[in-house]
Amino acid sequence: MKGLGVEQGTSPPIAENLARVRQSIAAAARATGRAPGDITLIAVTKSHGADRIGTALHAGHRVFGENRVQEAERKWPAIRQDFADAELHMIGHLQSNKAADAVALFDVIHSVDRPKLAAALAKEMVKAGRRPPCFVQVNTGEEAQKGGVVPGAAAALVAACRTKYDLPVAGLMCIPPADDEPSPHFALLADLARRLGLAGLSMGMSGDYEVAVRLGATHVRVGTSIFGPRGSP
Ligand SMILES: *Cc1c(COP(=O)(O)O)cnc(C)c1O
Numbered sequence: 001m002k003g004l005g006v007e008q009g010t011s012p013p014i015a016e017n018l019a020r021v022r023q024s025i026a027a028a029a030r031a032t033g034r035a036p037g038d039i040t041l042i043a044v045t046k047s048h049g050a051d052r053i054g055t056a057l058h059a060g061h062r063v064f065g066e067n068r069v070q071e072a073e074r075k076w077p078a079i080r081q082d083f084a085d086a087e088l089h090m091i092g093h094l095q096s097n098k099a100a101d102a103v104a105l106f107d108v109i110h111s112v113d114r115p116k117l118a119a120a121l122a123k124e125m126v127k128a129g130r131r132p133p134c135f136v137q138v139n140t141g142e143e144a145q146k147g148g149v150v151p152g153a154a155a156a157l158v159a160a161c162r163t164k165y166d167l168p169v170a171g172l173m174c175i176p177p178a179d180d181e182p183s184p185h186f187a188l189l190a191d192l193a194r195r196l197g198l199a200g201l202s203m204g205m206s207g208d209y210e211v212a213v214r215l216g217a218t219h220v221r222v223g224t225s226i227f228g229p230r231g232s233p
Contacts, residue, residue: 012228014052015059018043021209021225028213039213042089044205044223046071047230050079056226057083065110065221067092069101076105091173091202091221093147096120103128110135110173110202110219113148115160122165133170135202135219136161138192140185141177148174151188158196171200171218182208186215 018041026036042065045053053064053075062085066072072088080086090106093113099120102109112118112134125131136158139148149157154172161167172193176185186203193201193216204212204220212220223230 028210065089113137135173173202190216
């Protein structure tokens, strides 16, 4: 792709940042007796353009996350022409009327949080003949403005996803409240997942991904520590 790999003086050192984040993940994994390879680093590219994404791709990274369907649809088809093996994760709130687009575009969906969305995704997966693994998002802080099923209703939603909708449920996801100590939220999510027999745990962002790995994260979603602050040049 033209222009990829060209960095301006003000651009963050993306390749170095990726290497450092990978090292931190590996150290946190080993500290708890886990294999670094068991943790997937999702490089979150929301608000960043093809130049920064290209730098990460040229540095060998292949797993990315976006939080809005429309933004991802604008950016990723062109990038994928050159990097067909790039894997794209949907990590943001998903409207039911975007389910078809999400199933077509994303390889993993982290934000299943209500029956209506589960039903819409299930229907579109049958139509498309494509079954991207799904995470059920849990609102561990029970915040009114945040997506996710409350912890007390998670088991019922997971059961419905499995039996009623036949969704490929891979695990649970959470975004702890910004002002809270994250570890109790990660521990709660890990405990819920264990009880529900789910192996996947999508938790941890730039500020807390090492804590998340120590508490069992299988997928960490890191943006700022790789690409710099969003909205910067
Ligand atoms: C933006 C975002 C991230 C990445 O956040 P950083 O703090 O920039 O690492 C992770 N998860 C979700 C759901 C996000 O929307």
